[in-house]
Amino acid sequence: MTVLVVYGSRYGATRGIAERLAEILRSCGHQVDVQEGSALVDAKPYDAFVIGSAAYQGSWLKGPVEFVMRHIDLLADRPVWLFSSGPLGTSPTDDEGRDLLEMTRPSQFMELEEALAPRGMRVFFGALDPDRLHFLDKMVRRLPTGRRLLPAGDFRDWRAVDAWAREIAADLPGDVAQGGVS
Numbered sequence: 001m002t003v004l005v006v007y008g009s010r011y012g013a014t015r016g017i018a019e020r021l022a023e024i025l026r027s028c029g030h031q032v033d034v035q036e037g038s039a040l041v042d043a044k045p046y047d048a049f050v051i052g053s054a055a056y057q058g059s060w061l062k063g064p065v066e067f068v069m070r071h072i073d074l075l076a077d078r079p080v081w082l083f084s085s086g087p088l089g090t091s092p093t094d095d096e097g098r099d100l101l102e103m104t105r106p107s108q109f110m111e112l113e114e115a116l117a118p119r120g121m122r123v124f125f126g127a128l129d130p131d132r133l134h135f136l137d138k139m140v141r142r143l144p145t146g147r148r149l150l151p152a153g154d155f156r157d158w159r160a161v162d163a164w165a166r167e168i169a170a171d172l173p174g175d176v177a178q179g180g181v182s
């Protein structure tokens, strides 16, 4: 099948996840393109879509949101998976013991659930390099909550990313091989 992976990424962490998803899907025999959400693409030729974004202040970036809005009718008729990259740190839970991956579901998951009936929605741990942050993001990170919730480091869980890509591949007709990327 032909799959389009669409992403929104401010500093590259989510682009890395999108590229990794594409790599695994290709290794499972699918033809996969990867595009930034803000790019104007013809969505019609694609059989399925994997759409994701970094989360900032609980929300996706503009690019993937606009992509979904531009193609909402077509997406509603085709298999769609949504992902988000966001929480940072090594603990699976927050200070109150709640599952971080649950707590950081972006508002778009709820908004798009009914419109697109996605086959899957997944949050992945992200990455943050403080030296690369734009001025405003640096300021947010200096606030007390920012200091607590936005530690520096690369926390992307490649095993979880790979496993999800294989789940998607298995759910797509035409899966011809077991993903073998290491």
Ligand SMILES: Cc1cc2nc3c(=O)[nH]c(=O)nc-3n(C[C@H](O)[C@H](O)[C@H](O)COP(=O)(O)O)c2cc1C
Pocket (backbone or CB within 6 Å): 008, 009, 010, 011, 012, 013, 014, 015, 054, 055, 056, 057, 058, 059, 085, 086, 087, 088, 104, 125, 126, 127, 128, 133, 136, 137, 138, 140, 141, 150
């Ligand atoms: C200012 C700022 C705000 C953030 N807000 C959130 C948030 O609300 N929820 C979340 O899960 N992650 C949040 N993050 C973490 C980023 O989503 C994470 O670092 C992500 O992997 C960055 O991806 P990118 O490099 O593709 O932009 C925030 C990071 C910064 C710097």
